Amino acid sequence: MRAGRPAGCPPAAGPSPSLERGADATLPPRPLAPVLHTSGPMIGRRDSRPLRIAFIGAGTMAGHHLLSLRRVTTAHHVVGVHDVRDVVAQAFARRAGVRAYASVPALLQETRPDLVHICTPAGTHFEPAQEALVAGAHVYVEKPFVETAQEAETLFALARERALLICAGHQLLRDPAFRGLIQRAAALRPVTLVDSDFAFRPPRLDPYRSTARALAEQLLDVLPHPLSTLVAALESFGSGAVLEIVSVFATPTVLHALLRAGDVTGRLCISLRARPVASTLTVAGAHGSLTADFVRAIVFGAANDGTTPIEKVINPFVEARQLAWRTAASLIRRLLRGADYPGLVELLGDFYAAAAAGGRAPLSVDHLRRVTTVYEQLAANVRSAFRPARAVPARVAEATSSGPLAVVTGAGGFFGRAISRELARRGFRVRGIGRSERPDDPHVHEWVRADLAEDIAPCAIAGAAVVVHAAAETAGGFEGHERNTVGTTRQLLRAMVAAEVRRLVYVSTISVLRPPQAFWERQTEQTPRAARPERLGPYTWGKCVAEELVTAAQARGEIQARIIRPGALIDWEQLELPGLLGRRLFGRWQLGLGRPGLPIAVCDVGRAGAAVAWCADQFAEAPPIVNLIDPAIRTRGQLLNLFHEHGWRGRVVWVPISLLAGAAILMRHLVALIRREPAGPLAVWSILRPRRYDPAVATRILAAASADTARVQPPLRAMKAAGVSRAYG
Template sequence: MPGSRPLRIAFVGTGNMAGLHLGALGRVPTPHTVVGVHDIRPEAAYAIARRGRAPAYASLPAMLTEARPDVVHVCTPSGTHFEPARQALRAGAHVYVEKPFVETQLEADTLFALARERGLLICAGHQLVRDPAFDGLMRRAAALQPVTLVDSYFAFRPPRLDPNRSARRPLGEQLLDILPHPLYTLVAALERFGPPRASMEILTATATPTVLHALLRAGEVIGRLCVSLRARPVASTLTIAGAHGTLTTDFVRAIVLGAANEGTSPLEKIANPFLEAGQLAWRSAASLMRRLVRGGDYPGLGELLGEFYAAVATGNRPPLSVDHLRRVTVIYEQLAATVRSAADPVSGAPTAAAVAGPVAVVTGAAGFFGRAISRELARRGFRVRGIGRSERPDDPHVHEWVRADLAEEIATNALAGASVVVHAAAETAGGFDAHERNTVGATRQLLRAMATARVRRLVYVSSLSVLRPPRPFWERQTEQTPRADRPEPLGAYTWGKCVAEGLVAAAVAREEIQARIIRPAALIDWEHLELPGLLGRRLFGPWQLGLGRPSLRLAVCEVRRAGAVVAWCADHFTAAPPIVNLFDPAIGTRGQVLRRFREHGWRGHVVWVPIALLAGVVTVTRLVAAFARRQRPRPLAVWAILRPHRYDPAVATTLLAAACADEPPAQPSARGVTAAHVSRAYG
């Protein structure tokens, strides 16, 4: 028992959820202090440690021994929760484990036994059961009994994966990562309204890598679960239907909807749609105002942590029972097996490929552009060895796969025997810290690995955005136009690409490598039509916000043609130019891009807004938001980012023609072996 002193708190794993936990601690009334942080990535541990004003530890045993925490937050990636939680319990600490709690019933029972032996408490990150909207649903649903159906629905848009393009296994992993939220709310509702001691069973479950459907039963109450990465709009709802009506919690808006009557009388049939429409309008407006005033945090997280900390301090029961955690884990284990079998239906390791050509190492081979590059390299007879943090993609053009975090030290054998390296990996989201690690840091580590492996040829995929803003505005920019000397105001992505390209140029100047730098414009895919960010943003339904006017210039390139140019440069390295600003000269304006989109079936509508007006609005909005937060805004040159540029097409035209004229016949695809494995960092 900690007694009257503040609880000593430690974190293991410092990804996004660790930051959210740390922020939520400000709403926990039980006195506490953060005493330690551990992550296998030292820089990530130091970042969270600075926020928590606590020391960072190089190992978990050292933190448990020296910091002596009362509570340990386990925020490591999915599938890695068991071991840190076990070590924390053995060290005498209570544990709060992020979802999914653990992967198997055996792991769960092991932790429960340890906690029972040592008189310790366990809580899992099931914060939605403390969301005020969930509490409101449970209170009001009591009047609906007997309950016959509980329906849990979750539609999610993956931030880094495309359901139409990404490999099956990463999509399956993403599906399992979001599964716990709709599952544990469904189980909690079935526990509440099912018979007291009824077992909970899965009647049926079907899955693809992007969709899971399951039917559960607790006594006479049926539970229906649907989780999807494809369905739109994004939504998270829990509906309870009984003999006396239906109620729905919308977790996105944090509201409860429903007339909660039988809907059988004439007046109910007439009035219910209008009543529910009014509820949706007014309660959605109130929810939006709450979000604007209080900020968009994780509803229920602070409340659940507060209850858990209070239980630890007073010796009371934890907010979530062992029976609840066991039920969720048992069902999750069975559903996870269904999803994994759908995401990776062929068991066993892939057989060795018959491709015996030169080895081309491709970083980011599982990404949007990386897949196009790999396909074109394979067509030219290269044996493609991909490197990335994810599981091996199901891409027949990637013959070998090295699983590694490029921002960490890269194993020497990852580049062994390579004739050329194509560096297409980069951060595409997040702030400056993310781009510093995954664009700049990854490039730095790759250059070191190339020096160690004595691989000299590099085709580096940069970005057209690295060029300094035009001077004057009608300047026609060429391959000799210098990079931006102060790239920070141009945004985190451009800054990262600028600095990384500078590292490559410096290595070339030192004669450590030979490099061909390709700066692609906005990449488009005729099979999956999405407007480039510099052209516009989707507003509502088919309506798009267009930046500027149709006659303004916009540089784009179709992803397959861009991949063919990269492969041609790798194949004809000595003949390739040192730098190419890669865009399609045949598509020169925003209006021409839209015409091509419509030719391929796009049916959207565009509302054009002057770039100067939009830049002014964004600048003022950022200043007001920073003032409200009492922070100084980071400079952002919105006008310089969005303004149209003019580029000299000479080099791009020559390379596109050469790649097209030299296009080889299609090669038979074959899958190869996994060359090496480096386990994923906590994140």
């Protein structure tokens, strides 16, 4: 059975057809155009006035583009920006000293740009790029370029008709490591094998816990990096042969593909789980091999046959010396130049120069065509790895549909899953809402797919007895937290008012409390929030501002709220040190903050989920605020002992917090000086210093949640979640 959409909601598009295909679906080999790298005609303007630059999309990559433009020598000036998120657009506009426009047509009509940067989210590049070309502007499109070969051909035709240039964000092709590899690999001919390996750690996802859809989207977002370098190498060494996809194996976290261009084989391997993180391109031929390491921005390899006894003995030492010296030199260059994305400045510089002088685009149309065609086929294989959702057995659906409805934002996340499990045990019918869903979660009865930072349709939460707001940004800078923590809270509160849903359990964080005024201070639920939360980092700032929105809505009488502020959450099955306890240095060695006797605030994720579910169930009895910590774990030493009891094998080197805070402040200012940027306010000592909390309220709530088992239903182990994928907002 497939659960229906919430009552009163209009029908909406479900998941894309490609996501409904079985995991066995594979694409047959498909020939591509000849591999020879050809350039288009010399086109573009030829006057000397500065290029007028506009941005569509003002997110993180747009910020990197803006920073890189400082080193682009072609005369230019930024004239405007548009982003669907007005707050983000205004922040970018202030940085660039320009105006933010409410729509793409307004931006293009009023600024009349010569060149437009398309920095919108992946999968949304085609329409703004098309509009910019129609308006007469050259376009630089962030990766992935476009989703299909048909979209690419449409853009190519527009550019050809209007004598405009197109470039995609394949900056690794201008990375000095790639250029050095291609130049030096000529001595290895004939080349027989090209390996492109990419191991990536998603900054906002857990490769083992996050939803399959979210992981697949992340994999496809990074795919153009290793794919573009592999295709370019095959273009260089394939002798004009047709490029074919021979075989593909794909899951949401792993992609293996075998390509062939004549006698040259190309192997692509991408993993979100393999460690260490790596990005390499290796070219092997009849006379040795060379590797471009894009993490270190170096080329290394003995580049000989390796067949003589001396070569077999000496080659490892040659490569070790190259790794040591070239890595050190590359690190120094990167610090001095402030380049976060090697190759980006060079690619932008080449593109701007071509646009200004009427030259050829730095990346040929043939190259973009090949990459897009291969990308489309590989993406289809990744998406086909989703299993169709299983139907809910009728008996289970009837049982769960009779309970009160609890809407959980972020139900697919680490903490959201624990909360959903406990709500289901208490007889709630759980509706998960967010950008990603987990159809295999047996505790969520239905899913609503929505971007919570956009306008949330009230019908998505209509009829809920309680809303548990656990969705939030967990990484990145202020921009991401403004959108995905503050923005989602603002939109959720509006939707609750419109849907006349009154009860909200908001999951905040204990770090929103102001720093202690004395080291012996015991902070309680009455301790005020930080007055200047931006000094405590983006995460704390976002949670603090969102909590203020919740309390303000409650003061206006719009909602009733219970605020839960958990400490660091611990999963004893996947052990990871809390950030305020330590950081991994190398291998098993960890850098411990402070000393074993200092206090720390943590809570088991399962117990924390039970406490949140209890507050949702016993809303009237729940206190207005809970600083949720485990009273049995008071110190860092106690926590480490428990880690060791659960099989953790790490070793800790303790460092005084004052020493570490001083070093962090010094390093921040040193890097800012090198990059000629302001360091920005950050109270490192206030963030790292130990805090003491009064556990009285948390002790009572945890005990109540554990003891209140008489009315709690057993887990629905046989339940299979409904395959609901309704889209709102």
